[in-house]
Amino acid sequence: MTTFAELGVDQDIVDVLAAKGIVDAFPIQEQTIPLGLPGQDIIGQAKTGTGKTFGFGIPVVQRLGPEPAHGVKALIVVPTRELCVQVYEDIDMLTSGRATSVVAIYGGKAYEGQIDQLKAGAQIVVGTPGRLIDLNNQRLLDLSNATEVVLDEADKMLDLGFLPDIEKIFSKVPAVRHTQLFSATMPGPIVALARRFMTNPIHIRATDPDEGLTQANIKHLVYRAHSLDKDEVIARILQSEGRGKTVVFTRTKRAAQKLSDELSDRGFNTASVHGDMSQEARERSMAAFKAGKKDVLIATDVAARGIDVDDVTHVINHTIPDDEKTYLHRAGRTGRAGKTGIAVTFVDWDDLHKWALINRALEFGQPEPVETYSSSPHLFEDLDIPAGTKGRLVTAPRTQTVATQDAAPARSSERSSDRSGDRAPRRRRRGESSTGAAAPAASAPVVPADHGSDDGNDGAGTHDGGGSQHHDGNAAPRRRRRRRGGSGAGAPAGV
Template identity: 80%
Template sequence: MTTFAELGVDQDIVDALAAKGIVDAFPIQEQTIPLGLPGQDIIGQAKTGTGKTFGFGIPVVQRLGHDPAPGVKALIVVPTRELAVQVFEDMAMLTQNRPTNVVAIYGGKAYEGQIDQLRAGAQIVVGTPGRLIDLANQRLLDLSHATEVVLDEADKMLDLGFLPDIEKIFQMVPAVRHTQLFSATMPGLIITLARRFMSNPIHMRASDPDEGLTQANIRHLVYRAHSLDKDEVIARMLQAEGRGKSVIFTRTKRAAQRLVDELSDRGFNAGAVHGDMSQEARERSMAAFKAGKRDVLIATDVAARGIDVDDVTHVINHTIPDDEKTYLHRAGRTGRAGRTGIAVTFVDWEDLHKWALINRALEFGQPEPTETYSSSPHLYSDLNIPEGTKGRISTAPRTSSVKTASKAPSSRSGEQRRRRHDSASKPESASNDARSTEGAGTHDGGGSEHHDGNAAPRRRRRRRGPRPTDSAGTNV
C-alpha cells in the first residue's frame, strides 16, 4: 500500500486524512493523484466505494494553493443532492487545515444561505446542474475563473438527462482549465463527452484482476420471492447475526414509505430517503443513518450514489433494478473501503426477464433465482439468521377501550354540575339517596347508573299544556 505522503500530497492534507484514520491510498487514488497534481486531464474509472472522491478532491485542493484568493476557483458537478452533501463533507475535511472554503449548491434548500457563502468568497463549489445554472443565470454564481472542473458520477448525470446542462456549464468556465471526469461505468456517451470537453485525457481504470465485473468482497444472493411475503422475509433478514447498517432499495417513493411504516411497526429503527420528502427531512434521515441513530435506511435510486457510509453490511433490493448499472450502484453501498458486505435481491415472477439480462451482463451464473419464503431453511443458513426468528421484534402498545372517570375530566365535571342542579330542586331525602348510591354502579347495563359508576340524575318531566278540542268540546 502507498501512503498519501508518498504520493506527494501536502502535509496539512495528509494530517487531515490521518485524523480520520485514512493513511493508505486506494488503487484509484494511487493512480490518479500523481497525474492530477501537475494538471493532467483524467478520466477515472473505478467501482463505487473505492475512494474516487479523494482521487479528484486532493489534486483540486492542493492545486488551489494554501491561501487561494476569494471567488470560485474550482467546480465539482454531481448528479444528485445526496451526493452533493457527501462530496461537500469530504472536501470540507480536506480543507480543514487551510483557509479554503467549500459551499454546496443544490435544490431543495433555501437560496439565501448558499448565496451568502458565495458572496463571502467560497473557492470550491460542489453542486447539482439545475441549481448551478439557476444561480449563474441570476449572476449570483461566477464560474469564469473556475480553472478546476470535475464531473463526478458522469454516467449517472447522462442517465438523468443532464447532458444539455453540462454543456451549458462548460460554456461558463474558462477554455483553459484542468478537467477531471470520474465514473463507475464508462458507456460510449462518456467517451464522447470527454473528447468534447477534455484535453488529451488519460483513462485510468482501477480494478483487481480477480474481481470480474462485481466486487469480490460482496456476496450476492438472489431470491425469487412472493410480494406478500417480502416484508416478513426482510424483517427476519434484519435480525441476522452480525448485521450492521442496512440499506433497502425500492422502485417507487410510495413503496419506500410503506416499507418504512411497516418495519417501524415491527419494531425496527428505520428511516427513509425518497423524492416525496423535503430536502431537510432527507438530510436529517441520512444524518441519523450515518450517526447510527437508525440502522435501516429505505431509499429509492435517487439516493443510491449519495450513501457513502463505510459500515453498511447489507443491501437489499426490495424490487429488482432495471439494469446492471443500477444494480452495481445499489450493491456498491456495501463492501466499501475494503470491507465485506452482502447484497440480496428479490425477483418477482414478472421480473424474471430483467434478472436474466442482469445475470448475463454481470456474469453471475445464476439464471434461476432460488424460490424463497420466510420459512425456507436456506434463508436462515444463507444469512446466519438465528433459528426460530420471526418478523417482529416488538409490538405496538395496546390501549384500553374502557374509559375511566379520571381519563375524562370534562364529562365528569359536567355530570357533577347536573347533579348539583338536580339536588337543589329536589327534597333533602332524595339528595341523600343520590349520595348513598354514588359510585355503586355495576356496569352491567341493568341499573339506572351511568357507565362511570355515578347515579343517574333524575329526569325532569316536561309539563304538557291542555290538549286542543273541537267545537263540541271533544279532544282532537
C-alpha cells in the first residue's frame, strides 16, 4: 500500500487524514492523485465504495492552496442531495487545517443559509445541478472563476436526465480549467460528454480484470420469496450473528415507510429515507444511522449514492432493482473500505425476468433464485441466524388489541355521561315531554295557556307521556284548520 505522503499530498492534509485513521491510499486514489495534483484531466472509473471522493478531492483542495482568495474557485457537481452532503463532509474534513471554506448547495433546504455562505466567500461549492443553475441564474453564484470542476457519479446524472443541465453548467465555467469526471460505470453518453468538455483526459480504471463485475468481498444471496413473508424473513436476518448496520432498499416511498413502521413495531431500531420526507428529516435519519443511534436504514434508491458508512454489514433488497447498475450501487453500500459484506435480494414471482437480466449482466451464474420462506433451513445456514429465531425481538411490546376494543364502549359511555353531566339543561321545545321525548303528532294539540298542566310546567300540560289521550282521560279534540283564501270546499260554515 502507498501512503498519502508518498503520493505528494501536503502535510496538513496528511495529518487530517491520519487523525481519522486514514493513512494508506486505495487503488483509485493511488492512480488519480499523482495525475490530478499537476492538473491533468482525468476520467476515473472504479466501483462504488473504493474512495473516489478523496481521489478527486485531495487534488482540488491542494491545488487551491492553503489560503485561496474569496470567491468560488472549485465546483463539484453531484446528482443527489444525499451524495452532496456526503461529499461536502469529506471535502470539509480535508480543508479543516486551511482557510478554505466549503458550501453545500442543494434543494430542499432554505436559500438563505447557502447564499450567506457564498457571500462570505466560500471557495469550494458542492452542489446538485438544479440548485446550482437556479442560484447562477439569480446571479448569486458566480462560476466564472471556477477553474477546478469535478463531475461525480456521472452515470447517475445520465440516469436522472441531468446532462442538459451539465452542459449549461459547463457554459458558465472558464474554458481553461482542470476537469475531473468520476463514475462507477461509463456508458456511451458519458464518454461523449468527456470528449466534449475535457482536454486530453486520461482514463483510469482501478479494477482487477480477474475480480469480476461485482466486488469480491461481498457475498451475494438471492431468494425467491413471497411478498407476505418478506417482513418476517427480514426480521430474522436482522438477528444474524455479527450483523452490524443494515440498509434495506425498497422500490417505493410507501413501501419504505410501511416496512420501517413494521420493523419498529417488532422491536428494531429503524430509520427511513425516502422522497415523502422533508430534507431535514432525511438528514436527521442519515445522521442517526451514521452515528449508530439507528442500525437499520430503510431507503429508496434516492439514497443509494449517498450512504457512505464503512461499517454496513448487510444490504437487503426488499424488491429487486430494475437493472444491474442499480443493483451494483445498492450492493456497494456494504463491503466498503476493503471490508466484507452481505447482499440479500428478494425476487418476487412477477420479477423473475428482471433477475434473469441482472444475472446475465453480472455473470452471477444463478438463473433460478432459491425458493425461500422464513422457516427455510438454508436461510438460517446462509446468514448464520441462530436456531429458533423469530421475527420479533423479545423486548418488543405487543399491541393490546383486545383490551383496546373492550375498553372502547366504556370510554364512549363515560364520555357520554360526562357530557350529559357538564352540559346545561336543554330548553324543551313545544310539544316535547318532560322526559325529552317528542309527543306523537296526533296527540299534541295546541292548548291555550289556561289549559296548562297540574304541575305548572310550561308546555307540559296536554300530555302525560303515557299514551295518546288528553290529561282528563278524553280523546284529544280534532284540530280545525283554517284554509287560506276564504271558505272553500270542506270548510266549516261561518269560517
